[in-house]
Amino acid sequence: MHRGLSFLSGVAFVALIALICGLLFNSLYQLRALGEQLNIVVEHHNRKIDLITQTQVAAHIRADSLYRMVLADDPFERDPHFLEFNRAAFLVGQGRNALRALGLTPAEQRDFDAQTQLVSHIQAVQEHVVDLLYDGHRTQAREALARDAIPLQEAFNAQLADMRNAYQRANLAAQRAAQQTYRQAYLLTVIFGAAAITLALLIAWHTIRKISQKSRQLRDQMAALEQSRAALREEATHDALTGLANRRLFYDRLQQAIRHSLRYGGKVGILYVDMDRFKDINDQHGHHIGDAVLMEVAQRLRECVRESDSVARLGGDEFVVLLEGVQDRQDCLAAALKIEQSLARTTRFGDLHLEIDASIGQALYPDDGDDEDALIRAADAAMYRVKSGCESERQCSLPFQ
Ligand SMILES: Nc1nc2c(ncn2[C@@H]2O[C@H](COP(=O)(O)OP(=O)(O)OP(=O)(O)O)[C@@H](O)[C@H]2O)c(=O)[nH]1
Structure with a gap:
C-alpha cells in the first residue's frame, strides 16, 4: 500500500515536471512563432516599400521622358521618349495596383485614394503638355510643364516618399517593440520555468526526506517493539536472577522430552x-551474597550437564536438571555425582569463603511417573529423603537399581 502510494507520488511528480517543461517549451515555441510572424509582417511592409520605390522610379521616368520630349527640337526625336513616357505610365499603374493588392489599413486607403486623385490630375496635365507639343505649341507646352506638371510631379514624389518613410518608421518601431517584448517574455518564461522546476524539486526533496524520516522512525519503533517483545518472552520463560529457564519453560521442555521418549x-x-x-x-x-551464590550454583549446574540437557530454577534455592537420552538410573547418578563434586568446590566472594551443599533427588521416566507432575513430585520426594537422612541420593536410589 505504502509502496503503491510512493510509486503513484513518483509518477505524479514526474508528470508535473513534464508538464512544466511542456509549458516552458510551448511558451518558447510560441514566442519563436510570434517572432517569425512579425518577420512576415515586416517583409510585407518591405514589399510595400519596394513597390512605392518602383512607382516613384516609374513616375520619375515618365516626368523625365516628358521633359525630354519638350526639349527635343525634331518631332521625330520625341517618339522614343513618348514610348518611354507611356511605358512609365503603365509601370506607375502596375506599382500602385500591386500596392493596393497587398492590402491597406483604412488610414492607408485614405492616403491611397487621395494619391489616386493626384495621379489622375498629373496624367491629365502631362497629356495636355503632350497634346500641346504634337499640336506644335512648343512654348505653351514648356510653360505648362514648368507651371503645372513639374510641381504636381514633385508633390507626387513627396507623397510617395512620405509613404515609404512611414512604412520604414513603422517597421523599425514594430521591430523594436517586438524585440523588447520577445526579450521580456523569453526572460520571464525562463525565470518562471526555472522557479517552477526548482520549487517542484524542493517539494519532492522535502517529501522524500519526510518519508524517509518517517520510515526510519517506523523501523526504529519496530526494532524497539521486537526488542521489548523478546525481553517479555525472555521474562516469561526465564528466571531473572540466574538467567536459567523458569518453571514454565522447564515443564514445557520436560513434556517435549517425554513425548520424544x-x-x-x-x-x-x-x-x-x-x-x-x-x-x-x-x-x-x-x-x-545469597543472590551471588544462587548465580554461582546456576553456572556450575550449567557446566555439569550436556548442551542438550536443561537446567531450570523452580524458585528460591531449588533447581532442576533435565537429562535427555539416559539409559538408566546409573546415568542419573553419574550426573548427580558430578554436580555434587562441582558444588563442593570452595566458593569465594572477595574474602569470603563459602561451602555450598545441596541435596539431590532423582526420578526417571517412565519408571517413577508417566507425566511431568508425577516425575517432579517423585524427584522432590527423593530429594527430601536425601535431605532428611541419606548421605546422598546415590545411596538412597541404589536399592532401586
Ligand atoms: N538471596 C536470595 N535468597 C532467596 C531467594 N529466593 C529464596 N531465598 C531464600 O532462600 C531461603 C530458602 O530457605 P529454605 O527453603 O528454608 O532452605 P534452606 O535454608 O536451604 O533449608 P534446607 O533446604 O532445609 O537446608 C529463604 O531464606 C529464602 O528467603 C533469592 O532469590 N535470593
Missing part, C-alpha cells in the same frame, strides 16, 4: 537440586 524410546532423567542451609547464608552474609 514415548515415540523413539529411551528414558528421561530429572535431578531435583535443593541447597542445604541456604537461609543461613542469607542471614549471615546478606541477601546480596
